[in-house]
Amino acid sequence: MNKNILAPAVQEYINNHLNGDVFTIAMAKSPFPEVSSKELANQIAAKQKSVKKLPTWYQQELIYYPALLSIEQCSSESTAAYKSGLTIGESLIDLTGGFGVDSLFFARKLKSVTHCELYPELSEIASHNAQVLKQANMTFLALDGIAYLQENKITFDNIYVDPARRSSIGKVFMLKDCTPNVVEHLDLLMSKSKRIIIKTAPLLDLSAGLKELKNVSEIHIVSVKNECKELLWLVENEPSEQVKIVCTTLNEQEKSFIFFKGEEDTAAEIPEMDLQEYLYEPDTALLKGGAFNLIASRYGLQKLHSQTQLYTSSKVISDFPGRRFKINGLLAPADLKKEKDLRGNVIARNYRDKAEQLVKKYKIKPDQHRFLIFTQSKKQGYLVIDAHIEEHY
Known part of the structure; x- marks a missing residue:
């Protein structure tokens, strides 16, 4: 430094x-x-x-x-603040402290926070900034957090860890392939805390993560502006009867969709219906959660197609985590080439072409409010929905 x-x-x-x-x-x-x-x-x-x-x-x-x-790799303030709300008790150790954004927000909530960082310069930088920001209840250690727990008889109410994927790992990965290896050290972490909060990349498959971990009580899927930012796994000392899945969108207004693992398996299949007055597009956090029938049943929505995660309703649902469109009408794909000066933002869902290809094919110019949604329904086949947006992410 x-x-x-x-x-x-x-x-x-x-x-x-x-x-x-x-x-x-x-x-x-x-x-x-x-x-x-x-x-x-x-x-x-x-x-x-x-x-x-x-x-x-x-x-x-x-x-x-x-x-x-x-x-670029650290948490944003909005996601860090959200994580601080998942803590219990008074103390926390951050095993992968980094720049210290998460640690500082934990410190705003708890009595004491210990920040561990392998790289001495980064630890020094985080410590300096905490002093400048007048956050006095933080301790900074330039060392391996796992080794620190192994060598000391100290316990914390919470342990937070953000395992890094090795650069050689592709898009599909497992927790045991990350550093630190939380799967290998899970018993140690459980013996040193009441709650473990594990942050992972959203690419991690939920079922795969549950197979590797034990005593998971909750999984939080967090998105900002329809970009899934992180998965947060809460591990307790005692097994949980059910795993709660919380899909949260952190936009101008925070919205959450909560269900329990296995609930989707028993949910009634939603019938496919004709397009009604409004179209609803779920946020990516809901899509990651996979509760496609539950979404419809909870909000009283109908599906356009069993393989298309677009929903329709005659009602305005203000707390829906996603976008709401008001339907102007339907267009036949075959008639689009006849349109002159075609304008709209293009969305393609369960369609034969991708959005970028459709823009070029039909020479569609962007528009601030109008959307052209290329999709299909069981009754009408391929179709284009002409709509304008009423509720953004």
Whole structure:
């Protein structure tokens, strides 16, 4: 950690160049002997990335930013705040502390938080920023969190861990292939805490994760603006009778859809119906949860097609986690080429072509409110729904 970066003149330079080109800055000669051009460029790029993702850090003076990759990989403030609501008791140890976003939000909720980070410089940066942000109930340890638990007779109310996928692992992965290996060390973690909170990438299959872990009480599927950001696995000391699955959307308004594993298996099959006044598109968090029939039965919706996760209703459902469209009418795919100056945002669901192909094929120009939804129904086959959006993600 180069503390010369915190000098007033350097900080002023960084703030004055937040709209500058970081590549040009990195290649130019640094105006400061103790701070390289590469360091200046990194501070500027990392701060630029933090505008919306980490507004608390961005707005605070004298924040020291780590390598840009750490900013890209860390939690956003909205997801960190959500995780803090999953804790119990008064204490927590973060075994994979990183830049410290999650740890700081845990510290806002709990009496004490211990932040473990293998890389000494990153640990020092997180510690410095916590002091600047006046979060005094945090302890920073530059060490292996698993080893720390093994070597000390200390316990915590919560253990938080964010295992990293190895770069050699493809899209399909298992928890045992990540670092730290929470499957291998699960008994240790359970002996050291009342609750374990495990964050994983959304690519992890829910059934596969449940097979690897034990005593899972809840799985939280968290999305922001229809992008599934993370899975959060809550592991308790005692087995749970049922696993609760919580699909949460963190947008302007937080919405959740809650059900228990196995509930979808016993849910009644939803009949396919003709298009009604409104069309509902579930958020990606709900799609990851897989409760396709439960969604319909809970909200009183009908399906267009058994293989299409689009729903229809004659009613406005304000708490639905997803998008709501008002139907203008139907278009036949064969008639689209006759349309002149065709405009609309294209969605393709269970259709023979992808959205990008359809835009080119029919020369469709973008529109702020109008949507052309290419899909199919059992009764009408392939069709195009002309609609305008009433409720965004």
